[in-house]
Amino acid sequence: MKTKILIVILVSFLVISVVAAGLMAAKPDKAGRPEKLKQIIFVHPVAPDKPGKPDKPPGKPPKEPEEPKDNTYYEFWGGYLADTLAYHINPNVGLVTAGDPVAAVNSAVEAWDVVTADDLFSYAGTTTESWYAEDGENTISWVKFIPRDYIAVAVMWYDPATMIIYEVDIVFNTFHNWGIDPGKKDRAFDIQNIATHEFGHPAGLDDLYDEIYSELTMYGYSKTGETKKCSLEEGDISGAQELYGAP
């Protein structure tokens, strides 16, 4: 008898939950934003000893001699921005160097905006929010998360029907040190360097893992002290301009 009552209560609770979820989903969203967006996550790992796409089964060693670098290549992941994306920065970083993390991120963003006709991104001030969530806000923050090998993640929500990106959150991993143009002894990642790469994802570009692309901003690995991703290469620029036009 008791079990029966419990089942009835549970079933009632489930029905109420489903109805409530339905009501919530039916709520009108921000103008033009579809209700059901798909999530995509780009992870940016620390450069391994033997580069290649991460998480693939072991294979043949890289070809010898080393192939020449290709700085003209790019790949799209499919999504793109249809409108200027306003982002907030949580400046709570814990830098190991002197400097302004907000200015560093904004410089990274500017690298993409100066090479494109469309205004891709605009800075909307600081925030106390952190991590990633589909909340209608585009948040740039620093959080300690696992796996610690990931330097940063770019999480986006897009409409699979149109491939328009509606939301982007970028999280930098504080398992690592962060700085503004850090020296070798700091063992820290340069904010602008990693941020320029991460903003390439909402700009529409995919990661490139082959070592011949290691000079491009969209190369998928980074090392501490590295700053070469701050400046876009021919491939990064060509990709962005194919989507948004040249200024």
Ligand SMILES: [Zn+2]
């Ligand atoms: Zn990436």
